[in-house]
Amino acid sequence: MRAAAGGAELRTGTGNGEHVGVHELVKRYGDVAAVDGVTFGVRTGEFLALLGPSGSGKTTVLMNIAGFDFPDFGRIEIGGQDVTWTPSHKRNLGMVFQRYTLFPHMTVLDNIAFPLRMRKIGRAEREERARVALRTVRLEGYGERKPAQLSGGQQQRVAMARAVVYNPEVLLMDEPLSALDKNLREEMQIEIKHLQRELGVTVIFVTHDQTEALTMADRIAVLDLGKLQQLDTPKALYEQPTSAFVAGFIGETNFWPAVASGDAVAGSELGVTLEGGERATVTAADAIRGGQKVKVAIRPENIRLSKDGAGVQASVEEAIYAGSITTLLLRSKGPTLRVRVGPDGALGEPAPGTPFTLGWQTRHARAYAA
Amino acid sequence: MRRRSELTAGRLAANAFAYGVAIFLLVPTALIVPMSFGPDRYLKFPPSGFTLEWYSAYFSDRDWLDATFFSLRIAVLTSIVATVVGALVSLALVRGRLPGKPVFELLVVGPVIVPNIAIAIATYLVFDGLKLTGTTLGFVAAHTALAMPFVVFTILASLHRYDADLERAALSCGASPLQAFTWVTLPQILPGIVSAALFAFIISFDEPVISFFISDLDHRSLPRKMFEDIDYNVSPTLAAVATVLTGLTVLALVAGHFAGRGRQASPGARRPTSGN
Amino acid sequence: MKARPSRFMLGGRTYSPAASLLLATPFLLVLMLAFLLPLGMLLRESLFVPSFTVEHYRRVFDEPVYLRVMYRTIRISALVTLISLLLGYPLAAMMARTRGLMLNLLLVAVLLPLWTSVLVRTYAWLVLLQRNGVVNDLLTGLGIVDAPMQLLRTEGAVVLAMSHVLLPFVVLPLYATLRAIPDDYARAARMLGANGFAVFRHVTLPLSMPGITSGCVMVFLLALGFFVTPALIGGPQQMMLATLVQQQVTELLNWPFAGAIIGVLLLAVLGLMIVFHRVIRLDRFVGQA
């Protein structure tokens, strides 16, 4: 049986190390395309987050990978095999749902042993492996309880144990932590990450929480309106977003409308005239022609404030103190900007009306075609 | 306070009236029970004594017993058949991609909307031709169709109450659809199934209109026999039969109530959530 | 409360179209044999015997005897509906305000009659209303009348017994509707200066309209085709449609004409359902125990 073969040889994937492949996936519901031509690959042992606003198609992609839903167009591959039309129970996947979905009439141990039972594994081995899995999620001693007698976090850990007990090739999770409160969620993020490293399993993790995606994932696929916007490491995504949408969706960003002074290819320097009339040098994120309208994106922590010199001018409107950092709202000749300053900065806590000169490194200001 | 007293006076009158209506609902049937133990030929309330005469008349009369056992057999079979048939179609409706679903939904409600007299006459016409009158098969088929809306609604309700993700979880664990049903869905909806079976039993056992038409001389259901006897003379034996019938119904309802209160989905599985 | 059930209902399903059809096949067979085929055959009788004709339908409306039965059926049904509503509304309203043990007792009072045999309840009325029955005993005992009255085989008795039998069908949907109205509406109206009756007239009553409609349509529908109670409590002078059909079939073997009467009844029922299908929640009438 496939299940008994365990992980190692199954996780070889295709030649290029791609374990799960989604190819030109299209799924329509009536007139709306919930997923509109999405292609990406997940590497063996990788932790991939599917991130996007509500309704962007994350769950739909996951359901097609899981075999709970079937595409109108496109292909799903697992380990190099086309599984687009394979029923879900034959895909050897593990899945953790948002609402735990433990079988309420079975004990915790029976829940974990259930997938082994479905694979006709003998009683003794079943028990043994279920107990091991229970220990992995640090819940030994809870095996005889019913799910209702556990807390939310414990239930979700049992659900994880159940999803990995049969060494599935791929673990799918659809917002598994969103039903938990903030502290527990952060604790579980670390725990899931550890478990994944320990087992070396390939994980596809759906979330709409960017912090969660940034802290947990090896790579993040950002979806919007059913289309893949960018697939990159958290660092690349944060520092070099390829579209204004990603720049705005991941982290906080100031957008400053501007007009390009000359032509530029993507990645090169570009002179612009900012809204308000001041001139500045930025980096072109797209290919841009002279005279074209652009949006310049600058993150709040990348704006430097100084008292002297010529440059872009702004004055403090409000200072918002938040413990380790202070956010300043600055009135410029263009939009109101958010700037982040440390607690013991030379600036102290500037009074409203204080004027500043703004500065930034060219690579931190990215211009997108508007 | 003026407003307060005006409120309570109005409420009081309304409540008194409402309690009166509740009692009105219960009284006629409730009076039959003590009267069935009275010795009077013309049923009296309060009864002038105590006797089991009418019960012994009931239980020693071949015709009554035949009709009772015939009805019991029909009801048990209907209960089984209707529950299985109804559970299958409910699954198809909720968990399947059923082609022509609206047609099936219409068919499900059909037997509650179409007046029983219409179904009865029509069934009589066809069953007479098919030689199905007075047969177990005929009765069970007719009563199953009649019970279908009640059975399907009850099972649908318990299917909707339970989290569809549980079934997907089972599938993701490697269970086939059939295994997912037997291991996960069935235990979860069992209370609903049991209630549905009891409803079907009561519907069949009590059913007077179709039975009236598709009974024959040798095979009469209990309601048909009662109908004949009531029309003929209001003998006190009928009171005993009515009491037994009502007792059985109450028993089935109580059983259904406790079955319905059985296993609930875990609170975690039903907790409402904001996002998906 | 369920979290976005429609998302899951519509999304991936456990059973494929073929498997679903297979699951629905026994249902289809039973309904074919004991519902669709019979009704189809009966309507065929009414229209195609001996060959295509609307003669049988014309007869239903041409002969005064039958017109009178139809008129009486509609009158009695309307009366029963009205009485059920007038009796049922206060009960449903009180149940909506009640909690705990008392509510359970009241629910039993409504559900028990719903599930006990129509025959038993009709028989009970026969016993109570007969010449030397409990009601007459009471009336003579209290000196309201001198001699026992003829109560059975009167239209009043038919209406009374039918109202009693059908009352739960108006109470249940009304109770469900009233129960679902948040108390805050009435509180808000009171804050704005409405007295008890004004709250009822301008807030509760309009909000409970769907329940009223649903219950009344259901009772009227059931009353139109009611067989057992009018047949046993009423006499020839109180004959309703169902008994007429029964006579045509069992005594005269006039199938085409019986089919035509049923056809008219079905049309009426269908019309009511089409007009009111939005408010009628059939699931409220079943599976409530």
Ligand SMILES: Nc1ncnc2c1ncn2[C@@H]1O[C@H](COP(=O)(O)OP(=O)(O)OP(=O)(O)O)[C@@H](O)[C@H]1O
């Ligand atoms: N079964 C369905 N029927 C109709 N429309 C659907 C269905 N499933 C999804 N959609 C639509 O497809 C789009 C994508 O839905 P999907 O659930 O994949 O989004 P999501 O990214 O998971 O959102 P969320 O963060 O809210 O869970 C939405 O517009 C949704 O309304």
Ligand SMILES: [Mg+2]
């Ligand atoms: Mg989702």
